Structures are given as C-alpha cells and as structure tokens.
Amino acid sequence: MQPGHTIRSIGSMPRMVVGGIPSERAGDERLAYRRLGADSSGELELSCDAFADGEPIPIEYTADGASRDPPLRWSGLPANAKCFVLIAEDPDAPTPEPFVHWIVTNIPTSVRTISQAIASGAEIGKSSMLRASWAGCAPPRGDTPHRYVFQLFAVDRELDLGAHPGRSAVLEALDDHVVDCALLTGTYRR
Numbered sequence: 001m002q003p004g005h006t007i008r009s010i011g012s013m014p015r016m017v018v019g020g021i022p023s024e025r026a027g028d029e030r031l032a033y034r035r036l037g038a039d040s041s042g043e044l045e046l047s048c049d050a051f052a053d054g055e056p057i058p059i060e061y062t063a064d065g066a067s068r069d070p071p072l073r074w075s076g077l078p079a080n081a082k083c084f085v086l087i088a089e090d091p092d093a094p095t096p097e098p099f100v101h102w103i104v105t106n107i108p109t110s111v112r113t114i115s116q117a118i119a120s121g122a123e124i125g126k127s128s129m130l131r132a133s134w135a136g137c138a139p140p141r142g143d144t145p146h147r148y149v150f151q152l153f154a155v156d157r158e159l160d161l162g163a164h165p166g167r168s169a170v171l172e173a174l175d176d177h178v179v180d181c182a183l184l185t186g187t188y189r190r
Contacts, residue, residue: 022094022140022143023094024094025091025092025093025094026089026090026091026092026093026094026095026096026097026098026099027091027098028091030091030097030098031089031091031098031149031151032087032089032098032151032153032167032170032171032174033149033151033153033181033183035171036153036171036174036175036178036181038151038153038178038180038181039180039181040180040181040182040183042076042078042154042179042180042181042182043076043077043078043180044074044075044076044077044078044152044154044180044181044182045074045075045076045182046072046073046074046150046152046182046183046184047072047073047074047184048070048071048072048073048150048184048186049071049073050070050071051070051186053184053185053186054185054186054187055186055187056145056186056187056188056189057070057137057148057186057187057188061134061136061137062136062137062138062188063135063136063137063138064136064137064138064190065136066136067134067135067136068134068136069114069115069118069134070114070134070150070186071113071114071115072086072113072114072150072152072184073112073113073114074112074113074152074182075112076180076182077109077154078154078179078180080156080179081109081154081155081156081179081180082109082155082156082157082158083105083106083107083108083109083155083157083158083159084107084108084109084117084152084153084154084155085103085104085105085106085107085152085153085155085159085170085174086102086103086104086105086107086114086117086150086151086152086153087100087102087103087150087151087153087167087170088100088101088102088103088134088148088149088150088151089101089148089149089151090137090139090146090147090148090149091147091149092139092143092144092145092146092147093139093146094140095128097167098149099128099135100126100127100128100135100166100167101127101128101134101135101136101137101148102127102133102134102135102150103124103125103126103127103165103166103167103170104117104118104122104123104124104125105122105123105124105125105159105161105165105170106122106123106158106159107120107122108120108122109154123161123163123164123165124164125161125164125165125166125167125169125170126164126165126166126167128167132164137186137188138190139188139189139190140190141190142190143189143190144189145187145188145189146187146188146189147185147186147187148185148186148187148188149183149184149185150183150184150185150186151181151182151183152181152182152183152184153174153178153180153181154178154179154180154181155174155177155178155179156177156178156179157177159173159174160173161173
C-alpha cells in the first residue's frame with residue numbers, strides 16, 4: 001500500500017458527493033488483473049450486448065437508471081479452467097482502491113452469459129457498496145467519464161470463499177490460479 005496515495009484519495013472522497021474533478025484516483029495499476037499479473041492475450045473473450053469495448057454504458061445499467069445487470073457474454077475456454085470469476089471495477093474512482101461494482105465467483109465453465117451464471121448459482125460477492133449485487137455506475141457529477149473494467153478470469157480450481165466474499169478475499173484466492181483473463185471496458189459520465 002502507498003500511504004501518500006491513500007491519504008490523497010481520502011481527501012478526494014468528498015467530491016464523490018458534491019461533484020467535480022477529484023485530484024486523486026485509484027488508478028489502473030490497482031485493478032484486479034494487474035494485481036494478479038493476469039494476461040489477457042489468451043483465447044478467452046468477453047463482450048456485452050449493450051455496449052462495445054470502450055463505448056458508453058447505457059443509462060439502464062447505471063444508478064441513474066434501473067441499475068440492471070449488464071448483459072455480459074464470453075467465449076473461449078482454457079483446457080484447465082474449472083470455473084470463471086468476474087470482477088468489475090472503476091479505476092477512476094477517487095478512492096484508495098478501485099471501486100468494486102460487481103464480484104461473481106465460481107461461475108460454471110458450462111455457461112457463457114452472466115444471466116446464466118447467476119441462474120446457475122454462481123456466488124455473488126460484495127461490491128464497494130457492501131451489497132451482493134451489481135452496483136450501477138454512479139461517478140461523481142461533473143467528473144470526466146469513468147471507465148468500468150469488467151475482468152473475467154478463468155481459474156484452475158473452484159474457490160471456497162464463503163458467502164458474499166469481498167475483493168481482498170477473492171484476490172487472495174485467485175493468486176497463482178488464473179489461467180486466462182478477458183477484459184471489457186465501458187464508460188459512463190453523469
């Protein structure tokens with residue numbers, strides 16, 4: 001952890017409420033796939049029926065709309081994958097770590113959409129809002145567009161994390177067990 005970054009981030013947090021451009025951000029280097037050293041050049045691919053990579057996320061998937069689950073889908077299955085894990089984060093948040101919007105663990109390798117994953121009993125972790133669900137995009141008003149990085153990990157074992165794990169527990173369980181990774185980025189601005 002970098003104490004200076006953490007202190008500056010805490011100083012920027014009031015802007016989440018009052019709006020404006022924060023002076024400090026979580027940063028790309030703190031995203032889950034970077035922390036894990038995961039490579040996204042394999043056969044696994046992640047896409048969304050509602051937006052293309054790098055494009056704006058429609059309002060219905062944000063806190064300004066209905067906060068519906070983004071309709072994610074994926075293809076490709078590494079030979080030694082036992083399950084998938086999805087983590088969606090905002091590296092542009094004025095917080096010490098990326099704001100976690102979604103964690104879904106132990107997604108069966110037999111499913112190819114997030115709706116199938118949830119219906120199959122995949123485990124939902126806690127967002128930064130401490131809820132076991134998708135936390136719709138809600139960047140500070142007046143800020144530049146935020147990026148929402150959906151990271152799908154193919155994992156070589158099922159994870160035993162208990163009910164509604166948080167980011168730290170999931171990252172610890174994934175360490176040295178990611179066999180492939182796929183990324184999809186959407187943007188949103190209020």
